[in-house]
Amino acid sequence: xxxxxxxxxxxxxxxxxxxxxxxxxxxxxxxxxxxxxxxxxxxxxxxxxxxxxxxxxxxxxxxxxxxxxxxxxxxxxxxxxxxxxxxxxxxxxxxxxxxxxxxxxxxxxxxxxxxxxxxxxxxxxxxxxxxxxxxxxxxxxxxxxxxxxxxxxxxxxxxxxxxxxxxxxxxxxxxxxxxxxxxxxxxxxxxxxxxxxxxxxxxxxxxxxxxxxxxxxxxxxxxxxxxxxxxxxxxxxxxxxxxxxxxxxxxxxxxxxxxxxxxxxxxxxxxxxxxxxxxxxxxxxxxxxxxxxxxxxxxxxxxxxxxxxxxxxxxxxxxxxxxxxxxxxxxxxxxxxxxxxxxxxxxxxxxxxxxxxxxxxxxxxxxxxxxxxxxxxxxxxxxxxxxxxxxxxxxxxxxxxxxxxxxxxxxxxxxxxxxxxxxxxxxxxxxxxxxxxxxx
Numbered sequence: 121x122x123x124x125x126x127x128x129x130x131x132x133x134x135x136x137x138x139x140x141x142x143x144x145x146x147x148x149x150x151x152x153x154x155x156x157x158x159x160x161x162x163x164x165x166x167x168x169x170x171x172x173x174x175x176x177x178x179x180x181x182x183x184x185x186x187x188x189x190x191x192x193x194x195x196x197x198x199x200x201x202x203x204x205x206x207x208x209x210x211x212x213x214x215x216x217x218x219x220x221x222x223x224x225x226x227x228x229x230x231x232x233x234x235x236x237x238x239x240x241x242x243x244x245x246x247x248x249x250x251x252x253x254x255x256x257x258x259x260x261x262x263x264x265x266x267x268x269x270x271x272x273x274x275x276x277x278x279x280x281x282x283x284x285x286x287x288x289x290x291x292x293x294x295x296x297x298x299x300x301x302x303x304x305x306x307x308x309x310x311x312x313x314x315x316x317x318x319x320x321x322x323x324x325x326x327x328x329x330x331x332x333x334x335x336x337x338x339x340x341x342x343x344x345x346x347x348x349x350x351x352x353x354x355x356x357x358x359x360x361x362x363x364x365x366x367x368x369x370x371x372x373x374x375x376x377x378x379x380x381x382x383x384x385x386x387x388x389x390x391x392x393x394x395x396x397x398x399x400x401x402x403x404x405x406x407x408x409x410x411x412x413x414x415x416x417x418x419x420x421x422x423x424x425x426x427x428x429x430x431x432x433x434x435x436x437x438x439x440x441x442x443x444x445x446x447x448x449x450x451x452x453x454x455x456x457x458x459x460x461x462x463x464x465x466x467x468x469x470x471x472x473x474x475x476x477x478x479x480x481x482x483x484x485x486x487x488x489x490x491x492x493x494x495x496x497x498x499x500x501x502x503x504x505x506x507x508x509x510x511x512x513x514x515x516x517x518x519x520x521x522x523x524x525x526x527x528x529x530x531x532x533x534x535x536x537x538x539x540x541x542x543x544x545x546x547x548x549x550x551x552x553x554x555x556x557x558x559x560x
Contacts, residue, residue, distance in 0.1 A: 134254060134262055136320045141201070142266045144313045145246050146273025148208050148239035151306060152177050152232055154278050155285075158377045158396060159299045162289070165225060168510035171374040173229055175507030180233070180240040181499040185492040188244045189338045196327045197252060200245035202314050204238045209310035211235040216303035220296045252326045271409060279401010281306070286393030345489040352490075357550045358481045362494060363501040364543040365432070365474050368439050369467065370505035371537050375513060376442070379530050384449055387530040389456060399460050407461040411468020418469075424476050425553040432548045435470025436541035438463040442534040474498075480557050512536060 156177065160170045191200055211231050218227045250266065251259060281302055288298035352358070380396045382388020391399075411434075418427050441459040450456060478498065482491035516532035 134258065135265075137317060137322075138250070138262055138265050139269045140313060140316060141246050141250070141321075142269040143273045143276075144205055144310065144317075145239075145243055146270040147277050147306065147309070148235060148242070149181075150274060150277025151212070151281075151303075152236045152239065154377075154400070155281060155299075155302070156232060157374060158282060158381065158393065159285070160225070161378045161381060162295050162393065163219075163224070163299070166510070166514075167375065167378050168514045169225075170378070171510030171513075172507045173225075174232075175374065175503055177229075177232055177236045178499050178503035178506070180236040181243075182496050182503060184240045184244065184499075185489070185496050186342075187241075188492065189342060190335070191241065191244050191248065193329060193335065193338070195329065196323075197245045197249035198317075198321050198323060198327055201242060201249055201321070202317050204242035204245060205310050205314040205317065207238045208235055208242065209307045209314060211238065212303045212307035212310060216300040216307060219300040219303070224296065249321070249327065253322065253324060271405065275401045275405050277401075278405065279397050282397030282400060283394045284397075286395070286397055289393055345486045346493075348486055349490050349493050352481070352484075354552045357547070357552065359497060361477065361547040361551045362497040364547045365477075366435070366471075366498075366501055367505060367540045367543045368436055368537045370502045371509050371512070371540055372439070372442065372534075373502065374506045374509045375530075375533060379442075379446070382530070387446065387449075387528060389445060389449060391453075391456070395453065399457055403457045403461050404464045407464035408468040411465040411470075412472055415469040415472025419472060419476055423555060424473060424480065424557050425555045428473050428548055428551070428553065431470040431473035432544050433470075434466040435474075436538075436544050438466035439534070439537050439541065443531065443538065446530040446534050476557075477551070477553070480553060509533075 153174075156174045157170060160174065161167065191197070211234055214231045215228050215235070218224050218231065221227065254262065284305075285299055285302045288301055289295055292298050292301075349355070377396055377400075379388050380391045380399070381393065382390070384390050415427075415431060418430075441463045445456060445459055478491060478494040482488075482494055484490070513529045513533045516536065517529035
């Protein structure tokens with residue numbers, strides 16, 4: 121068997137499938153959680169409804185740890201991966217078909233929820249396949265490749281596809297059909313992903329349903345893992361940190377793109393869809409990557425505890441740039457892009473502390489399962505505040521706090537975000553971290 125598996129690795133280098141696999145993992149996540157925001161706003165859905173209903177689309181990633189063990193019961197990780205890619209292709213084609221209809225909002229939301237469920241399941245299967253197919257040495261060697269192509273998916277999903285949608289809006293003068301073309305394109309890409317991975321993802325004996333595993337044993341192990349997670353020392357402060365450290369971002373994430381495209385009369389920046397795509401997919405992603413790299417280097421040198429407060433300040437203080445943009449409404453695209461670059465760099469730097477803390481708290485028995493719980497709480501911390509962001513914006517539209525002319529919903533909302541930074545500071549005062557963790 122060892123000789124057979126070695127031959128498969130020689131014939132089919134991981135370079136044949138890792139790049140495309142992690143493009144396929146990233147694209148649907150950004151389609152569900154980024155494209156939907158701008159698409160629905162451009163199609164006339166109110167910010168209150170958009171934020172609330174698209175917020176629910178995070179749910180499959182929140183509850184992913186509850187069904188991930190059941191993927192081991194049936195078929196192989198390879199089959200799950202390919203099947204989910206084809207299911208996502210069908211969902212994307214369905215979205216494209218439904219967008220030009222009169223009942224597009226409720227119908228596409230239902231399909232997007234299915235797409236989110238398939239995407240979360242695809243994450244489970246693809247990551248499991250990666251760990252089964254590669255040796256521990258190769259897993260470490262290719263971790264940079266998978267991360268890079270996931271980031272490329274971010275650039276394509278938040279940038280390229282949005283720029284394409286903006287160009288189609290301008291040329292077709294039909295917003296629903298423009299976005300339908302984008303989702304037809306995505307559907308075609310995922311059909312090709314499914315066919316390509318069916319040919320190129322190798323089969324080995326290691327990829328099979330786990331022997332002796334039943335639903336009963338899975339439930340028993342899950343309950344044990346659940347109990348050990350909540351019996352960890354300082355679990356209360358840890359959960360508060362997971363849920364509240366990113367509260368400013370969680371409030372902002374559903375409102376930034378509507379703020380970009382809203383007219384000056386409505387308190388926005390009046391950017392085109394293509395300009396938003398450039399800011400999100402180029403300026404923002406580059407700044408985020410740079411911030412993350414610098415953050416990782418800083419923690420490796422000084423440890424997580426030493427850098428926690430500088431990173432918390434880096435995550436929160438740049439939110440003032442949104443207050444500046446809302447109050448000044450600059451016409452200069454360079455000024456707007458520069459402000460977003462600084463804000464995203466600060467976020468990338470500050471987010472490094474958050475992700476490393478999840479690893480820190482997961483240490484010990486059942487580390488992999490406990491980390492899955494941590495990421496579920498991370499998703500929950502983004503989901504709930506984002507759902508109510510549009511409602512808060514609508515409430516603050518009624519108050520003229522700063523005495524200026526015109527709607528002040530965005531100004532008031534972003535100052536509320538600054539107030540929410542106090543939650544980040546509070547949890548940083550309570551969290552417990554070893555002074556040596558993170559140092560090389």
